[in-house]
Amino acid sequence: MLKRGIAAAGAVAVATGIALAGVAAPAQATGKNGVLENGEFGLYYHPDRAGYVFDLFVSDDDFSNDNFPNTSVHANDNTASYDNRDSYYWWVYTNAGWGGSVGCLDPGYTGNASATFRNKISSARFFSYSC
Ligand SMILES: [Ca+2]
Ligand SMILES: [Ca+2]
16 A cells, blocks of 8 residues: 655655665565554554554554454554654544544654553554644
């Protein structure tokens, strides 16, 4: 699934060609493979980015049909810290379908979930702006 628009992808290609001539472009991140890569938003099972990571490359409106990758541990209502390695803002919600309380994680943000969100996040999506 493509995340960026055509214009953005073109801009990246041009910039890469100028700044990194001769260097292979990095592979696109793969969401939900259990490895947090650049361009992804990671939700961790434990505080301080410890334990399993639920790595999202694109939005997910319902965590109830997800486990932490390569485990039988449910991702829904089960995350305690964040690492936003995306260039986008990630909005997290305590209910599926973008409902309940909403919180915003800036690009590059890392930290622990507050009491409002700890073990309560059920959906997440990305935007180019904060909430
Ligand atoms: Ca990944
Ligand atoms: Ca899901």
